[in-house]
Amino acid sequence: MHRYRTTWLVLPAAAALLAGCALPSSRDNAAAMTGLVASQTPASLTWRRDAAAHAKARTAADALLADGLTLEESVSVAFLLNPDLQVYFEQLEISRSQYVAAATPPNPVAIVGIREPGGSLSAFYPGRNVTVGVLQNVINLLNMPDRRRIARRDLARARVEAANRVTQFGARVAQAWLEYNAALRIEELRGRSQAIVQTALDNLGAAHARNPDVSPAVTATRAAQLAQQRAGLFRYRNLVLRAGVDSATARQKLALLLGVGGWRDDWRIAGELPPLPAADFDTRALEEAGLEKRFDVIAAARAVDTRLAILAMQRRFRWLNQLDLGVFRDKAIGGTAFSGPNAVVEIPLFDQRQAQLLAADAELRSALRNLESVRGSARADIRTHEQEMRMTRALLENYDGSIIPNQQAMAVGLGTSGNPDDPERLGLRLTMLTTQEEQAGLLRDYWRARSALALSLGDWSAAQLPR
Numbered sequence: 001m002h003r004y005r006t007t008w009l010v011l012p013a014a015a016a017l018l019a020g021c022a023l024p025s026s027r028d029n030a031a032a033m034t035g036l037v038a039s040q041t042p043a044s045l046t047w048r049r050d051a052a053a054h055a056k057a058r059t060a061a062d063a064l065l066a067d068g069l070t071l072e073e074s075v076s077v078a079f080l081l082n083p084d085l086q087v088y089f090e091q092l093e094i095s096r097s098q099y100v101a102a103a104t105p106p107n108p109v110a111i112v113g114i115r116e117p118g119g120s121l122s123a124f125y126p127g128r129n130v131t132v133g134v135l136q137n138v139i140n141l142l143n144m145p146d147r148r149r150i151a152r153r154d155l156a157r158a159r160v161e162a163a164n165r166v167t168q169f170g171a172r173v174a175q176a177w178l179e180y181n182a183a184l185r186i187e188e189l190r191g192r193s194q195a196i197v198q199t200a201l202d203n204l205g206a207a208h209a210r211n212p213d214v215s216p217a218v219t220a221t222r223a224a225q226l227a228q229q230r231a232g233l234f235r236y237r238n239l240v241l242r243a244g245v246d247s248a249t250a251r252q253k254l255a256l257l258l259g260v261g262g263w264r265d266d267w268r269i270a271g272e273l274p275p276l277p278a279a280d281f282d283t284r285a286l287e288e289a290g291l292e293k294r295f296d297v298i299a300a301a302r303a304v305d306t307r308l309a310i311l312a313m314q315r316r317f318r319w320l321n322q323l324d325l326g327v328f329r330d331k332a333i334g335g336t337a338f339s340g341p342n343a344v345v346e347i348p349l350f351d352q353r354q355a356q357l358l359a360a361d362a363e364l365r366s367a368l369r370n371l372e373s374v375r376g377s378a379r380a381d382i383r384t385h386e387q388e389m390r391m392t393r394a395l396l397e398n399y400d401g402s403i404i405p406n407q408q409a410m411a412v413g414l415g416t417s418g419n420p421d422d423p424e425r426l427g428l429r430l431t432m433l434t435t436q437e438e439q440a441g442l443l444r445d446y447w448r449a450r451s452a453l454a455l456s457l458g459d460w461s462a463a464q465l466p467r
Helices: 002-018 026-038 051-065 071-081 083-102 144-210 216-258 283-293 295-316 354-414 423-456
Strands: 109-115 129-137 323-332 337-345
Touching (some): 026 083, 026 144, 071 083, 071 216, 083 144, 144 216, 283 354, 295 354, 354 423
Antiparallel strands (some): 129 323, 323 337
16 A cells, blocks of 8 residues: 555645645735725724724724814724724625635545445355545645635735725715815804894894884885895894704714714814815826726726636636545455555536636626726716816806905995994895805815815825815
């Protein structure tokens, strides 16, 4: 048997050699994904795997929440606390487990059999016959390099997809901060507008009280004026209430993304909407490069590579689907022992893996179509957000260059020596507050579009959002 024992030892040695390459640890796997995220945002993302990591994240978030949250600090708190981001780490670990499975050699199979002679001629045969053998699946050893390569590519794709989800999440946090900031500003401006309308109503009532002796026709006219002024006041009260609802909704949306609900409900934000920057991106120069930098495009391209490798493996092993090699030893009690190799080979008479090849080919074509679709959607995103940013800038520049200077000229024309509660002055102040409210909404929309455009170009940091 010594001849076969030497041959048999080659199989586990080959398996050990194939499995010898080091596999990425859980920490290395997570670090590879967070490194991709770090290229898009300065906020730190960590995996809270245990109670100590969770407590450390809470402490860091508590320090940020002590004062008002800036936009960048809001993203940092969300990265520290939001549980959705931790799900991405666990999904990434599932992908790593598939890589580990692909890199693990199959176990050999031990076979033990005992047979007793029977029948009328059993006396002429030796006693109990014992068979001992070992079989090894050789196909899974031969295709292990292919399976490792496929799993490694798929793990790289999973990392990019996770980084894309995290970056998209960070952009949603930034947009929620912008919306909440603008909602607070609009609520404040509407409150000031309501105060002006209330002042105008009080002044009108006082003017009527100073001259009570008038004709019935004048009395009716005054009543109509008061009713009209009250209607304006009621309208602004409703607008203030509506603004309060909008700001409360925006706050809860941001709180959900931050992950602070039920833990720190006394948080607040700090800072104002940033002014309009001097210039925008040159989107036409960045579009083609941006398509190649986007995480979703990169992930779709790596999915094509993975499907191509799967199809190549299916074609390579279509004629050899099963190959088991082993060694057996038969020994009869009191008799001679027989030892020798065994092989189990599938004969591809009917099944030449046609179904697997068809599926792999279709999945490759599907991945190619998906890559084409993702690139088309990415290009549409870039151009849509570029249009939004450009048109919003034009509107804001119209306010800065025409509307606000015209209102300021009107205020100068009224002079500074008159009664500040004069109806004409109050009306102009009300108009100017309405203009500021519209300007705040447009500024929010501009930064939201600028952030979305930078993200669609694969370079979110280029948005230069307020810190």
